[in-house]
Amino acid sequence: GQQLNQSPQSMFIQEGEDVSMNCTSSSIFNTWLWYKQDPGEGPVLLIALYKAGELTSNGRLTAQFGITRKDSFLNISASIPSDVGIYFCAGQAPTGANNLFFGTGTRLTVIP
């Protein structure tokens, strides 16, 4: 199936730093979702976006649905060690299909 381009692939940051990652697609999406996955666990939904231009926050996390509907970004402010994990973006295409298309993931390491 289609995969979204997610960058960066991995990040090593110092505790307290801000983090930014993004996801792009060649086609438009109706919905963008951001998930975090810890090792050996299923992904956990962080933020859901439903409208182009929408900016939504969840604690230290902020995500935006791009105006073109072909991209989204996720920011994490003041990172802490428990932010470590793999972050996936996912998009819902406007084709009527139920499934999500997933990004390739961003592996985040926070150095205390």
Add this chain to the structure above:
Amino acid sequence: GAVVSQHPSRVICKSGTSVKIECRSLDFQATTMFWYRQFPKQSLMLMATSNEGSKATYEQGVEKDKFLINHASLTLSTLTVTSAHPEDSSFYICSARAVSYEQYFGPGTRLTVT
């Protein structure tokens, strides 16, 4: 809310045997559930979409006779890996779709075929 459970969390089986994995939405009804497979350090790969009361829709390259899916109720879907082989060893994750397009994932099942 929106909790999805998966059982078992880990299973080791011998080559040639079958394994059943259960996925349950605990606090909401899910007309649609999804089964994914994930290899180490890779993203999730959709295997099939399971709709309550109808046959599952399989992605290209996924053998429907090998990966049997049953979605008998609005809160339960099962994936049976038939005649498992070592190459079927993987992390299998289910998700359930709520009324919105949000998908909530189970904790995953680590299958090891010896």
